[in-house]
Amino acid sequence: MIIPVRDGAQYVGEALQSILDQDLADIEAIVIDDGSSDDSAAIVTSLGERDGRVKVVANRGKGIVDALNMGISLAQAPLVARMDCDDVSLPDRLRLQAACFEADPDLHLLGTAGLRIDRDGEPLKPIDVPIGNDQLRDALARYNPMLHPTVMFRTEAVRRVGGYRRAFTYAEDYDLWLRLSETGKLANMDARLVKLRSHPGQVSRVKEEQQKAAAALARQAAQSRRSRAEPFDVNGQPAQAVGAFLAWRAASGVGISSLERRDIELLLRTAGIPLAVTCKLLFLAAVGAPSFRTLALGPRLAWRRMTARPAKMRPN
Incomplete structure (x- = not known):
């Protein structure tokens, strides 16, 4: 699991704890501190001192693309999952996604549906995604049909296509999905396995x-x-x-x-x-x-x- 964080002290503890509480225990949680000026690094380090599965790495404010690529370079697992520092994964998320990859060796990228929550964690609305290969590929040609904080992908597949790329910052995930679609299978699960937090400071609002x-x-x-x-x-x-x-x-x-x-x-x-x-x-x-x-x-x-x-x- 790769979680980049910059000044996310308000939520990063809850986000990371939701990963440590997964019913799939064999995981590594790589948190990339992208130049935080608040207590984000201290909060994550404290959790890591109690759980050896947590690794905290400093990125010194180089940006989201470099932070994500650093996490991918450090990952030892064959599967990498993504989540933002203000979101929450349900306890069975990683197990259910990993099972899909085990069942389909051609699968390169897998997302899920989600549940939008407010800054206090109260539910706002469900988030649906296209299901099925044909529907997903048709959507991919027009917009980003996958929720970045919900995805899991094969580590080597992403490394082969070059990872995230800086020229596409703020849509770096969409660019990566398009390239992965040229090499393997993409899919979405209709299960809502991640709670995605909505608040005024998120990138989709500030950098629209x-x-x-x-x-x-x-x-x-x-x-x-x-x-x-x-x-x-x-x-x-x-x-x-x-x-x-x-x-x-x-x-x-x-x-x-x-x-x-x-x-x-x-x-x-x-x-x-x-x-x-x-x-x-x-x-x-x-x-x-x-x-x-x-x-x-x-x-x-x-x-x-x-x-x-x-x-x-x-x-x-």
């Missing part, structure tokens, strides 16, 4: 726009891999990866299809994209997918960029 752009880049990268290498540094900074991809896409001269248009729009919201690249892509979108929505893309982007400018930079 960056997460959408990273997901769009992951989808477009998957398309690129079908015929060529990805045209950007997959372990570079996200904004640089987006810029390099858009510059390559503009230089291709190929019309943008209706299926691509939404991803291109999400990527064009990234700050610092040159005007010439934006104009060329708008032209390719108009040529490839002539529609009212495509023609409205330019004004929508212009409005978003104007409203995103700091107030002191706007004209009176």
